[in-house]
Amino acid sequence: MAFEQQHSPPLRGGESLLQRFRDKTIPIHRHTIWYYFGGMTLFLFAVQVVTGILLLLYYRPTAESAFESVQFIMAEVSFGWLIRSIHSWSANLMILTLFIHMASVYLTRAYRRPREATWISGVGLLVVVLGFGFSGYLLPWNKLAFFATQVGTQIVGSVPIVGSFLLKFLRGGGNVTGATITRFYAFHVAILPATATALLALHLLLVQLYGMSTPPDYKAGRTMRFFPNFLLRDIVGWLVALGVLAALAAIFPWDLGVKADPFAPAPKGIRPEWFFVWMFQTLKIVPAHVWIFEGERVAILGFGLLLVLIAAVPLLEACSSSVRPSASGWFTMLGWILLLYVFVMTLSGYLETPVFASTLQVAAPDELFRSDIHNQRGITCGDCHKDNPQPEKREVAALCARCHSDLNYMRRFNPQMRVDQFAEYQTSVHGMRNARGDENVATCTSCHSVHDIRRVRDPRSPVYPTQIASTCAKCHSDTKRMAAYKIPANQFDKYRRSVHATALLDRHDLAAPSCNNCHGNHGARPPGVDSVASVCGQCHRQEKDLFGKSPHAQPFQDLGLAGCVVCHENHEIRKTDDRMLSTEGIGVCSACHSDDASVMKIRSMQSSILKLRLDIDTASETLERAERAGMEISKTKFNLEQVHAELVKARVSVHAFSPEKIAELTNPAMTMTAAAHKNADRALEEVAFRRRGLGYALIAIAVTIIGLLLKIREIESR
Amino acid sequence: MKRRKFIDILLGSGILATAASIVYPILKFVIPPDTAESAIMSASAGRPDDLPPNSGKIFQFGGEPGLIVRTAEGELRAFSARCTHLNCTVQYDSDEKQIVCACHGGVFDLNGKNIAGPPPKPLLTYSANVRDDEIVVLRV
Numbered sequence: 117m118a119f120e121q122q123h124s125p126p127l128r129g130g131e132s133l134l135q136r137f138r139d140k141t142i143p144i145h146r147h148t149i150w151y152y153f154g155g156m157t158l159f160l161f162a163v164q165v166v167t168g169i170l171l172l173l174y175y176r177p178t179a180e181s182a183f184e185s186v187q188f189i190m191a192e193v194s195f196g197w198l199i200r201s202i203h204s205w206s207a208n209l210m211i212l213t214l215f216i217h218m219a220s221v222y223l224t225r226a227y228r229r230p231r232e233a234t235w236i237s238g239v240g241l242l243v244v245v246l247g248f249g250f251s252g253y254l255l256p257w258n259k260l261a262f263f264a265t266q267v268g269t270q271i272v273g274s275v276p277i278v279g280s281f282l283l284k285f286l287r288g289g290g291n292v293t294g295a296t297i298t299r300f301y302a303f304h305v306a307i308l309p310a311t312a313t314a315l316l317a318l319h320l321l322l323v324q325l326y327g328m329s330t331p332p333d334y335k336a337g338r339t340m341r342f343f344p345n346f347l348l349r350d351i352v353g354w355l356v357a358l359g360v361l362a363a364l365a366a367i368f369p370w371d372l373g374v375k376a377d378p379f380a381p382a383p384k385g386i387r388p389e390w391f392f393v394w395m396f397q398t399l400k401i402v403p404a405h406v407w408i409f410e411g412e413r414v415a416i417l418g419f420g421l422l423l424v425l426i427a428a429v430p431l432l433e434a435c436s437s438s439v440r441p442s443a444s445g446w447f448t449m450l451g452w453i454l455l456l457y458v459f460v461m462t463l464s465g466y467l468e469t470p471v472f473a474s475t476l477q478v479a480a481p482d483e484l485f486r487s488d489i490h491n492q493r494g495i496t497c498g499d500c501h502k503d504n505p506q507p508e509k510r511e512v513a514a515l516c517a518r519c520h521s522d523l524n525y526m527r528r529f530n531p532q533m534r535v536d537q538f539a540e541y542q543t544s545v546h547g548m549r550n551a552r553g554d555e556n557v558a559t560c561t562s563c564h565s566v567h568d569i570r571r572v573r574d575p576r577s578p579v580y581p582t583q584i585a586s587t588c589a590k591c592h593s594d595t596k597r598m599a600a601y602k603i604p605a606n607q608f609d610k611y612r613r614s615v616h617a618t619a620l621l622d623r624h625d626l627a628a629p630s631c632n633n634c635h636g637n638h639g640a641r642p643p644g645v646d647s648v649a650s651v652c653g654q655c656h657r658q659e660k661d662l663f664g665k666s667p668h669a670q671p672f673q674d675l676g677l678a679g680c681v682v683c684h685e686n687h688e689i690r691k692t693d694d695r696m697l698s699t700e701g702i703g704v705c706s707a708c709h710s711d712d713a714s715v716m717k718i719r720s721m722q723s724s725i726l727k728l729r730l731d732i733d734t735a736s737e738t739l740e741r742a743e744r745a746g747m748e749i750s751k752t753k754f755n756l757e758q759v760h761a762e763l764v765k766a767r768v769s770v771h772a773f774s775p776e777k778i779a780e781l782t783n784p785a786m787t788m789t790a791a792a793h794k795n796a797d798r799a800l801e802e803v804a805f806r807r808r809g810l811g812y813a814l815i816a817i818a819v820t821i822i823g824l825l826l827k828i829r830e831i832e833s834r
Numbered sequence: 835m836k837r838r839k840f841i842d843i844l845l846g847s848g849i850l851a852t853a854a855s856i857v858y859p860i861l862k863f864v865i866p867p868d869t870a871e872s873a874i875m876s877a878s879a880g881r882p883d884d885l886p887p888n889s890g891k892i893f894q895f896g897g898e899p900g901l902i903v904r905t906a907e908g909e910l911r912a913f914s915a916r917c918t919h920l921n922c923t924v925q926y927d928s929d930e931k932q933i934v935c936a937c938h939g940g941v942f943d944l945n946g947k948n949i950a951g952p953p954p955k956p957l958l959t960y961s962a963n964v965r966d967d968e969i970v971v972l973r974v
Binding site for chain 1: 837862866937
């Protein structure tokens with residue numbers, strides 16, 4: 117596909133550039149289609165300028181208000197969603213058409229003499245456009261953009277010698293903060309547009325001066341006039357692009373995401389914008405060290421060098437072809453290889469699953485004491501074993517207590533450390549049995565380990581919140597051992613199925629209770645019937661208070677019933693369900709209540725809660741449909757969230773066993789839900805309005821395109 | 835009608851309709867909406883008269899819920915209403931004169947400090963002032 121260089125004659129005496137433009141002709145051949153991509157990129161750039169200026173009317177470039185101002189544009193300003201979505205979509209389409217334009221120019225060798233400067237100004241425009249993409253990505257200040265910018269600027273920071281300066285310059289400080297937004301905003305709306313305008317003017321001037329390059333098999337004479345024939349065809353392409361943009365904006369409005377929180381953990385799968393993904397992937401596969409240099413720095417240098425080589429291609433090819441005519445074929449092949457590499461790496465970036473390795477290393481047995489907190493504090497073997505090389509199990513607690521019950525000694529390590537553990541242990545079931553010589557019960561080392569004792573807040577410690585249940589289960593799930601004490605050995609299995617274990621062990625919510633929260637740790641013993649509500653009330657305080665004042669409190673006490681456990685079980689506490697408030701099915705009321713008056717009361721309470729829940733579910737479903745359609749509905753979602761908080765309150769208030777109290781909470785909540793539902797319906801109506809608007813706009817564009825095509829035919833048949 | 839005239843009319847109406855579909859959204863966009871822009875550093879929490887002593891209410895602060903409390907002594911205090919445990923919305927408990935979370939029983943005192951239950955840290959506090967018969971809450 118080698119193109120013959122068509123050298124345009126210099127401007128003749130008295131011939132103006134306008135005259136040249138008017139007389140300009142476009143060669144017609146099988147590769148003419150590639151000529152349209154430059155114009156298409158220019159059109160999309162113009163769309164960027166217009167929509168960008170419009171967005172400036174409402175956008176505020178600060179960390180506190182950038183996200184909210186974009187949210188305001190999307191939700192409150194008429195057609196704000198359209199302008200912002202078109203701005204974002206056209207930015208991406210512009211980069212795509214720019215890539216196609218550059219690839220076609222490269223592969224058709226249209227960069228050859230005399231168009232070297234045109235090519236170099238084009239490479240400059242590519243850099244500027246990528247700069248637009250990078251700076252614009254951060255401006256909405258959402259989570260993904262925040263972390264992508266953090267990674268992106270960090271990569272720039274790896275540039276040898278000037279890296280740390282560039283990093284600070286780009287970020288406006290050491291970190292990505294509000295100062296970074298201000299800088300990126302300045303780049304995006306002032307520095308880059310000024311540079312782009314200058315480069316674009318030069319590029320277009322050069323295009324007009326030197327005309328189009330043509331392939332070698334082009335038969336002279338087959339041309340069309342630039343104005344109006346080619347320009348009208350160009351406009352047809354622009355109108356198609358406009359239609360595509362309108363459709364993309366109406367059907368897939370550009371997502372705003374979640375506001376950036378610099379203190380939140382990085383979300384899974386962060387990646388830069390699609391046009392930087394191939395670089396990002398390359399950095400991942402580069403080894404940590406290349407010879408004696410850091411791999412990342414080598415890769416960054418490589419990207420810089422690649423850019424310089426691409427810009428210098430016309431000169432390099434001219435030099436090598438003059439020495440060896442077949443060398444130009446190599447340049448084409450290198451171009452194809454680069455394109456293939458970029459495509460494959462981009463694809464791999466989207467296909468790979470993010471991997472977050474976090475494996476804890478377990479110390480080898482000979483290293484046990486090295487990781488022990490005692491060793492780290494300078495305590496040696498002799499400090500425990502000099503008087504008693506092999507203490508019996510019943511002696512262990514007293515041995516530990518020699519230091520751990522000594523206030524003056526412990527104060528040397530931590531003035532706030534408890535010294536009452538041994539005293540507590542002696543009051544526990546374990547301690548009392550141990551004192552009687554029972555070797556089967558737990559002592560300090562049974563739970564804390566022997567020679568690799570770690571701090572309680574160390575996740576590897578057997579008494580870390582997520583480990584405690586398994587540590588207790590070592591003995592309490594041993595059927596044989598428990599049989600001797602007539603204790604069931606299924607508590608751990610039951611606990612594992614409980615809502616508490618799900619929160620603690622599956623969701624890693626360290627505030628969720630484990631065995632020690634209800635039974636105590638050093639003073640472990642089961643809570644008595646009369647103290648169950650108090651134990652549960654440590655966390656479920658409102659429920660406890662309401663229950664204490666409810667009509668159930670006294671009868672439960674009189675009958676010796678253990679409060680919460682009667683309805684919720686003890687170890688196998690399941691996630692509560694509104695159906696539990698019933699005398700049917702899984703309802704827990706049937707055990708005591710069967711009379712009509714009680715059943716009516718129970719049904720009234722349940723129906724208030726179920727009705728509110730149903731209303732919330734229906735409104736949420738409608739809201740989700742609107743959100744999936746790209747509507748900005750954060751305000752209504754906020755209101756519905758507050759209604760949900762009211763539902764939680766109503767569920768808690770069940771423990772007062774008063775239908776009136778529940779209705780007091782559910783009735784206003786239902787009014788709020790109805791309002792939220794109305795807003796959700798309005799959002800769906802807006803979706804329909806957008807689709808209708810898109811339809812009208814597409815019809816208008818289609819009519820114009822048909823008119824243009826007929827006009828072109830008419831002009832050419834004259 | 836001559837073919838040429840028909841093409842001109844078709845093209846002219848197409849251009850007009852396309853121009854209208856571009857200009858109309860732009861004109862609508864440049865006219866500011868009636869809703870005021872959401873102030874991020876401050877928010878209104880309603881009228882002081884609507885908040886009697888020993889009561890609290892939820893208000894919207896940006897995209898987040900806030901809690902304004904008038905203590906029994908009449909002092910105004912404002913907090914983020916997001917529980918620091920699992921982000922449920924907290925509420926004012928006028929009986930106990932504390933801030934509580936209904937989800938898992940977290941309890942905060944009237945300085946926002948977590949004093950019981952699972953919340954690992956205090957509530958975010960804001961400053962609350964009365965300005966022109968309106969409670970204005972500011973980020974500190």
